[in-house]
Amino acid sequence: MDGKSAVSLEVVLDRCRHGPGQQPNILQTLLAVQEALGHVPFNVVGEIARGLEVTEADVAGVLSYYPDLRTHLSGRHLIRICMGESCVANHCSRVLRELRDQLRVDVGETTPGNRFTLEKVYCVGNCAVSPTVIIDDELYGRMIPSQVASLLDQYR
Amino acid sequence: MVRLYLPNDTSSRAAGAARLAEVWQERTGIELIRTSARGAFFLEPMVERDMPEGRMAWFNVTPDDLPQILAGKGGTPVNEIPFLRGQTRVTFANFGVTQPLSLDEYRAHGGLKGLEAARTQSPEAIIEEIRISRLRGRGGAAFPVWHKWQVARETEADRKYVVANADEGDAGTYCDRMVMEGEPFRLIEGMLICARAIGADTGYIYCRQEYPAAAHTLRAAIQKADEAGLLQSHGHRLRLEVVVGAGSYVVGEETALLESLEGRRGVVQARPPYPAEAGLHGKPTIVSNVLTFATVSTILARGGEWYSSMGTERSRGTVVLQIGGRVKQPGLVEIPFGATLAEALERFGGGMAPGSRLKAVQVGGPLGSLFPVSKLGIQICYDAFAKAGAILGHGGIVVFDHETDMVELARHYTVFTAEESCGKCTPCRVGSLRSREILERIQAGRGTADDLALLADLGETMKTASLCAFGGRAPYPVLTAIEHFGEEFRRLTK
Structure with missing residues (x-):
């Protein structure tokens, strides 16, 4: 870890410290750490635990429970394909197949060169204009396989 | 200057409204008003303008359609859109009309009337009004709302909480997202009414991570409500906060949600005790779905009798359906309980997408039962679904076509x-x-x-x-x- 990140972690932990008589909020602390560092590497679990005065097991337990807490940095662009039932009914599996073919990675993997990470998500509430693909914070609805290549080009 | 109305909700944006706004932003002679969405998503992006004959709409608009819209040609009167005409909009009455963060517009369209009514009533009278309405929790469990409030009211404690469950995880549903993005003051109003009824001084809205726009809009709305002096409960300022989660479907279960709110693993806890007796930090807590709180304000404004006059014997009021999958007209539908599933699909779904035939329908999210064509005669109400071993859940209806394996x-x-x-x-x-x-x-x-x-x-x-x-x-x-x-x-x- 470089020096810059270490400072941010300290600052984050300081901000998340609970007052006397209060319980520490492990989840919100981990989300704040992730916001600062981009992920929550396993090697900071000890420091977080000490900062919150809880056990490392408490922190690791929360970290491993929530799918949106990441222990590894994702690629520069995070692509998520919605697997909610409305997307499934609109044959999002075909869009997923195209994404896999274009990126040459499977769900949960990152492309060589670290440009794209492909993940799935269960419903983003965009069901009425499904299938949905989310790249970073941008939502794309009514996706069809033939649009995948040009969509990816915007992020290359 | 021609005033054009364009929805700013997540799905409308994804359907093309964001692109329209981007292209038209610099155009002189037009003023873009960003509203909530009507829920007729198959028509999005939909652009509206006021004409002498009333509000007119243009459907599936592309940037090149602007001259036609400015000339006032080719539009459809909004009140003649069949998908919307056939509905009984109660909770979603103002959708597509108002700007989400305008408290003045919210008030001008009937908002805050429920809260004003509640403030003239005793907590017991508020709970009685909810009892008369026979409102049941809209998150899926369908528990009588008044009963929960009564238990929280009667449980002695130095502190009580109101928690809105905005972890709308059921695939195929998005009505909570629409409320939070489109009329956030409605949710806040419902929570304030609940806080008054049970004696709470703190409220949380647990919003799922997948809804960033909803969390953003809510935070802005809470600030506006606070500035307007609305966040009051029992003479104290009600602390109201948005908390964003980190995934996990099970967190939508109330005990798991409270665990998550306290920062732990979102694991289900055995009940009893129920949260209404011992919830957040061991204190009496009302955990209700966003849609439930959003319905409460209208009930207080128009009366429990009025609300219970709609629907079936044991499912009163309106049901908010979200029809999706391989239908021609996916979107949000609010109608009284009691229509059959086949009627709802026929009247609003508009038939199957070109080239596809209906094979199965799933109601109530990823844990809901599948219905074949022969079973679509089922009545949309809690009893009929319970009898069939099915659930209405949060009102999600997903239609699968003949190509589904x-x-x-x-x-x-x-x-x-x-x-x-x-x-x-x-x-x-x-x-x-x-x-x-x-x-x-x-x-x-x-x-x-x-x-x-x-x-x-x-x-x-x-x-x-x-x-x-x-x-x-x-x-x-x-x-x-x-x-x-x-x-x-x-x-x-x-």
Whole structure:
């Protein structure tokens, strides 16, 4: 870890410290750490635990429970394909197949060169204009396989 | 200057409204007003303007359509859109009309009347009004709302909480998202009424991570409400905060949600005690779905009698359906309880997407039962669904077409439940995984007839022995797929 990140972690932990008589909020602390560092590497679990005065097991337990807490940095662009039932009914599996073919990675993997990470998500509430693909914070609805290549080009 | 109305909600943006706004932003002579969405998403992006004959709408607009809109040609009167005309909009009455963060517009369209009424009433009278309305929780469990409030009211404590469950995880549903993005003051108003009724001084809105726009809009709305001096409960300032989660479907279960709110693993806890007696930090807590709070304000404004005059004997008021999948007209539909599923699909779904034929309909999210064409006569109300072993859930209706492979769909459900099981109880943790393995064996052509019996057996164990509704409902989509489309499974087994 470089020096810059270490400072941010300290600052984050300081901000998340609970007052006397209060319980520490492990989840919100981990989300704040992730916001600062981009992920929550396993090697900071000890420091977080000490900062919150809880056990490392408490922190690791929360970290491993929530799918949106990441222990590894994702690629520069995070692509998520919605697997909610409305997307499934609109044959999002075909869009997923195209994404896999274009990126040459499977769900949960990152492309060589670290440009794209492909993940799935269960419903983003965009069901009425499904299938949905989310790249970073941008939502794309009514996706069809033939649009995948040009969509990816915007992020290359 | 021509004033054009363009929705700013997540789905409208994804359908093209964001692009229109981007292109038209610099145009002189037009003023873009960003509203909530009407819910007729198949028409989005939809642009509206006021004309002498009333509000006119243009459908599926592209940037090049602007001259035609400015000339006032080719529009359709909004009140003649069949999809909207056939609805009874109560909670969603102002959608598509107002700007989400304008408190003045909210007030001008009937907002805050419920809160004003509540402030002239005793807590007991508020609870009585909710009892008369016969409102049941809209998150899925359908528990009588007044009863929960009564328990929280009567439980002595130095501190009580109001929590809005905005972890809208049921795939196929988005009405909570629409409320939060489109009329956030409505949710805040409902929570304030509840806070007054039970004596709470702190409120939380637990919003799922997948809804960034909703969380953003809510925070802005809370600030505006605070500045306007609205956040008052019993003469004190009500602390109201948005808390964003980190995924996990099970967190939508109320005890798991409270665990998550306290920062722990979102694991289900055994009940009793129920949160209304001992919830957040061990204090009496009302956890209700966003839609429930959003309905409360109208009930207080217009009276419980009025609300209960709609619907069926044990399902009063309106039901908010979200019709999706392979239909021509996906969108949000609010109608009184009591229509049949077939009627709702026919009147609003508009038939199947070109080239596809209806095969199955799932109601109530990823744990809901599947219905074949022959079973669509079921009445949309809690009783009929309970009797059929199905759930209305949060009102999600997903239509699958003839190209859907039911074995693969069943496997999809088990992948979901195996991934999302919180792991606390064995039937769900192990049962979901074994179900997935059995289906994968069948798909690989190595299944036997015994495997289908084993799936049914596993399902029965999960239904009866799981700790919460997640494990208890998880077998239903799989078992109803086998029940109604058994041939597809048997074809693959020896």
